[in-house]
Amino acid sequence: MAGYRGEKSLVFHLSMLPDEKYYIFHGIRLLYQGYYFQIDYLILCSAFALVLEVKNISGELKFEKDFNQTTCKKNGNEERIKNPVLQAKLQAKKLKGWLKEHNCTAIPIHYLVVNSNEKTTITSSSGNEQITRHICNSEDLIDKIDQIANFNKEEKLDSKEMKRIKRLLLAKHTPENPDILKQFNLSPLELLSGVKCPICSYVPINLHYGTWCCPKCKLKSKTAHIPTINDYFLLVKPSITNAELRELLQIGSTSIASKFLTSMNLPFTGTYRNRVYHHPPKNQK
Ligand SMILES: [Zn+2]
Numbered sequence: 001m002a003g004y005r006g007e008k009s010l011v012f013h014l015s016m017l018p019d020e021k022y023y024i025f026h027g028i029r030l031l032y033q034g035y036y037f038q039i040d041y042l043i044l045c046s047a048f049a050l051v052l053e054v055k056n057i058s059g060e061l062k063f064e065k066d067f068n069q070t071t072c073k074k075n076g077n078e079e080r081i082k083n084p085v086l087q088a089k090l091q092a093k094k095l096k097g098w099l100k101e102h103n104c105t106a107i108p109i110h111y112l113v114v115n116s117n118e119k120t121t122i123t124s125s126s127g128n129e130q131i132t133r134h135i136c137n138s139e140d141l142i143d144k145i146d147q148i149a150n151f152n153k154e155e156k157l158d159s160k161e162m163k164r165i166k167r168l169l170l171a172k173h174t175p176e177n178p179d180i181l182k183q184f185n186l187s188p189l190e191l192l193s194g195v196k197c198p199i200c201s202y203v204p205i206n207l208h209y210g211t212w213c214c215p216k217c218k219l220k221s222k223t224a225h226i227p228t229i230n231d232y233f234l235l236v237k238p239s240i241t242n243a244e245l246r247e248l249l250q251i252g253s254t255s256i257a258s259k260f261l262t263s264m265n266l267p268f269t270g271t272y273r274n275r276v277y278h279h280p281p282k283n284q285k
Pocket residue numbers: 197198199200201202214215216217218219
């Protein structure tokens with residue numbers, strides 16, 4: 001909840017930025033030199049780009065000049081954590097490389113670590129300005145952005161190039177699709193099969209002549225299987241066969257299963273008997 005609240009307050013502060021000047025990208029994930037990197041918030045305007053690394057760490061954060069170390073003290077325990085400023089700096093460097101790789105006009109790329117936890121205190125050893133000027137609390141973010149804007153007044157990107165970079169970022173963004181079952185140490189066999197009632201969540205509901213009927217709340221639906229199929233794509237694998245679908249929905253009829261798959265307009269490969277249906281591409285909702 002602390003993370004959620006922190007994020008919400010950050011979104012509130014960012015909403016103060018004028019839309020016509022800034023593009024804001026949240027959680028953009030890009031491939032660079034064989035690895036993905038993800039930027040919490042990327043702010044782009046015609047004069048510069050700004051990478052925000054958002055931290056919601058509770059306790060006391062201390063930045064030490066020696067060895068560029070960061071420690072976090074909580075409930076009397078102090079431990080070293082990854083220096084978030086160096087993390088942000090690295091993200092900015094990767095973004096710079098990525099933009100260059102895609103033949104974008106060079107622009108200054110700034111970076112900031114934003115503390116979104118109101119209860120966290122930040123301290124720093126003296127002579128550490130190289131690090132501390134890249135840190136702020138979320139309520140200070142807009143002032144920081146104004147400062148950066150004042151130092152970077154020269155417009156490097158015309159509106160056409162801005163739009164091109166925006167389209168490029170969105171097209172190349174690859175959302176992470178983690179293996180959730182593996183993460184929770186579950187096997188696909190442990191998932192309940194059958195279709196869930198969209199109203200009362202009862203599993204499994206029954207199919208009568210092409211209509212799903214819930215024995216508990218008496219709901220009737222023609223589309224209740226669609227969320228089940230989408231869940232399967234996300235939880236088990238990004239493709240499904242007719243036999244797998246019958247198993248999943250607990251239905252016997254090959255022709256009904258085929259009808260369901262066809263009506264979802266899923267891309268498919270293979271000929272009729274061994275046809276495999278695929279999860280739709282990410283830009284197709
Ligand atoms: Zn029901």
